[in-house]
Amino acid sequence: RPRLILILGDQLSTDLASLAEGDPTRDRVVMAEVREEAGYVPHHRKKLVFLFSAMRHFAARLRRQGWTVDYYPLDRGLEDLCEAVLASARDLDAGELLVTEPGEYRLREAMKRRWPQRLSLAVRLLEDRRFLCTAEAFRGWAAGRKQLRMEFFYREMRRHTGLLMEPDGEPVGGRWNFDADNRKRYDGGRPLPGPLRFEPDATTRRVIEQVAETWPDRFGDLEPFWFAVTESQARDALEHFLDHALPGFGDYQDAMTREDDFLFHGVLSQYLNAGLLNPLAVCEAAEQRYYQGRAPLNAVEGFIRQILGWREYVRGIYWLLMPDYKEENRLHSHADLPWFYWSGETGMRCVAEAVRSTREHAYAHHIQRLMVTGNLALLLGVEVKQIHEWYLAVYADAYEWVELPNTLGMVMHADGGYLGSKPYAASGKYIQRMSDYCGDCRYKVSSAEEDNSCPFNSLYWHFIQRHRGRFEKHPRMGMVYKAWERMAPAKRRAILQRAEALLDDVENL
Numbered sequence: 001r002p003r004l005i006l007i008l009g010d011q012l013s014t015d016l017a018s019l020a021e022g023d024p025t026r027d028r029v030v031m032a033e034v035r036e037e038a039g040y041v042p043h044h045r046k047k048l049v050f051l052f053s054a055m056r057h058f059a060a061r062l063r064r065q066g067w068t069v070d071y072y073p074l075d076r077g078l079e080d081l082c083e084a085v086l087a088s089a090r091d092l093d094a095g096e097l098l099v100t101e102p103g104e105y106r107l108r109e110a111m112k113r114r115w116p117q118r119l120s121l122a123v124r125l126l127e128d129r130r131f132l133c134t135a136e137a138f139r140g141w142a143a144g145r146k147q148l149r150m151e152f153f154y155r156e157m158r159r160h161t162g163l164l165m166e167p168d169g170e171p172v173g174g175r176w177n178f179d180a181d182n183r184k185r186y187d188g189g190r191p192l193p194g195p196l197r198f199e200p201d202a203t204t205r206r207v208i209e210q211v212a213e214t215w216p217d218r219f220g221d222l223e224p225f226w227f228a229v230t231e232s233q234a235r236d237a238l239e240h241f242l243d244h245a246l247p248g249f250g251d252y253q254d255a256m257t258r259e260d261d262f263l264f265h266g267v268l269s270q271y272l273n274a275g276l277l278n279p280l281a282v283c284e285a286a287e288q289r290y291y292q293g294r295a296p297l298n299a300v301e302g303f304i305r306q307i308l309g310w311r312e313y314v315r316g317i318y319w320l321l322m323p324d325y326k327e328e329n330r331l332h333s334h335a336d337l338p339w340f341y342w343s344g345e346t347g348m349r350c351v352a353e354a355v356r357s358t359r360e361h362a363y364a365h366h367i368q369r370l371m372v373t374g375n376l377a378l379l380l381g382v383e384v385k386q387i388h389e390w391y392l393a394v395y396a397d398a399y400e401w402v403e404l405p406n407t408l409g410m411v412m413h414a415d416g417g418y419l420g421s422k423p424y425a426a427s428g429k430y431i432q433r434m435s436d437y438c439g440d441c442r443y444k445v446s447s448a449e450e451d452n453s454c455p456f457n458s459l460y461w462h463f464i465q466r467h468r469g470r471f472e473k474h475p476r477m478g479m480v481y482k483a484w485e486r487m488a489p490a491k492r493r494a495i496l497q498r499a500e501a502l503l504d505d506v507e508n509l
């Protein structure tokens with residue numbers, strides 16, 4: 001009997017296991033834009049346009065390749081993905097549903113537990129072959145380790161793939177990691193290339209209209225819309241990055257500037273996560289640039305580490321620890337997310353810039369996410385669920401498998417240090433060192449206790465003080481506690497008072 005093949009919005013790759021297993025002359029592909037997926041968080045409107053347009057282009061491509069595709073667009077008003085499969089199953093006497101395993105626990109559980117009965121059809125989940133480390137392999141690597149460290153996982157992955165490896169098993173350049181070279185402030189020395197931008201075609205323009213009509217009030221600018229929406233455009237965006245930005249990627253990896261929202265970052269995560277780019281191919285293309293002498297090793301190694309290391313590592317952690325992971329809140333953070341995370345209306349220049357970039361592009365680079373909006377949420381003690389839902393909603397690249405470990409583990413330290421040993425809490429000094437924001441800010445970065453002092457400063461010490469029991473004995477935090485103790489008691493009191501005053505009036509920061 002013919003089979004149905006469901007392809008999700010973040011599975012837009014012709015290498016999918018489900019397509020490899022299917023037969024275009026007999027089986028039928030199902031794709032659908034549905035309310036449940038569009039509504040589990042208030043996704044940024046640019047993210048919705050990107051996904052729906054990329055889905056429609058992908059369906060058209062499959063049809064050109066000879067597949068029959070049942071495509072249910074937004075205006076069919078379907079509630080969830082199962083309803084779409086049900087509609088197609090009625091039409092075709094299907095014997096089975098094939099799906100490449102979804103990236104989210106919620107959906108995978110529904111497919112396993114509820115769908116077979118609802119559909120009266122066997123549901124077969126196939127491995128997502130786009131990842132370089134399977135959930136099983138990660139589990140094996142993690143077994144028996146008390147604490148996991150990305151760096152060791154990454155070395156295994158380098159050995160496993162041979163990326164930047166010498167034939168004798170040593171890392172190219174004699175070191176695994178060149179991060180120490182990657183901490184420059186942006187000094188204007190290298191021109192800022194920006195990501196490659198594309199004109200919306202008729203399909204994209206139609207989606208923009210539909211999203212504008214359906215969600216007139218949702219967060220996120222719709223236009224200008226310039227993302228790639230096909231695999232071939234995404235490949236052009238990758239080439240553009242490799243030619244123009246990769247050489248500066250390492251040096252300026254941690255920099256932030258008012259001049260530009262992208263610096264030397266790839267702006268490729270939305271394409272990687274939706275299936276338009278393949279992670280291994282992206283790493284190999286970057287590796288070639290090093291061998292061709294077109295990009296330095298600190299840049300290429302740093303870039304490959306993000307994809308081969310961090311991206312695979314967070315996915316491994318997600319599947320290892322879900323569903324309990326999502327409930328973790330070990331620092332007992334319960335404050336509400338301030339409204340300025342949506343409005344951008346705050347006197348803190350660094351935060352206002354990060355929210356503006358987020359609203360305009362459904363993008364902020366890693367250091368803004370980690371050290372500005374993330375750091376602030378940690379210091380304010382924002383409830384993990386609220387900040388998690390914000391990150392999941394506002395970025396074009398956001399899916400729970402990658403967003404949750406970054407937010408809950410890396411930023412909020414809510415897993416007690418499983419993902420990263422030490423919280424990324426930092427004072428305004430860090431932001432001042434890595435950016436040009438502070439000169440133009442209402443607050444004074446050199447002060448922690450005055451009425452106009454930078455909120456990050458007093459909130460940092462408040463965080464250190466309120467979590468003393470947890471972190472004082474931490475080998476990498478002893479120095480911080482010593483510095484706090486060395487401060488005059490009156491100064492400490494003034495700092496904590498300033499922090500309390502800020503915490504009492506968070507909405508007006």
Ligand code: FAD
Nearest residue numbers: 265266267268269306307310311366369370397398403406
């Ligand atoms: P580049 O700086 O060019 O890096 C290259 C690639 O490496 C990225 O495209 C991405 O695929 C990968 N990468 C880099 N860092 C990470 C990381 N920490 N985890 C996983 N992959 C990484 N990334 C997402 O893809 N989706 C998310 O929902 C997401 N949420 C995040 C939430 C928080 C709180 C933080 C701190 C980070 C989050 N990240 C997320 C990771 C990272 O910020 C983005 O991958 C990156 O900013 C994407 O921009 P880029 O393509 O220009 O990255």
Ligand code: DLZ
Nearest residue numbers: 008009010032033034037038102103104
């Ligand atoms: C994110 C998203 C959105 C907004 N809409 C859809 C949709 O309408 N149809 C669909 O198939 N997928 C969508 N997605 C992606 C899914 O949410 C994603 O596949 C799961 O979260 C698993 O990663």
Ligand code: SF4
Nearest residue numbers: 348350428438441454
């Ligand atoms: Fe951000 Fe503080 Fe600098 Fe203002 S002074 S930009 S709030 S770090």
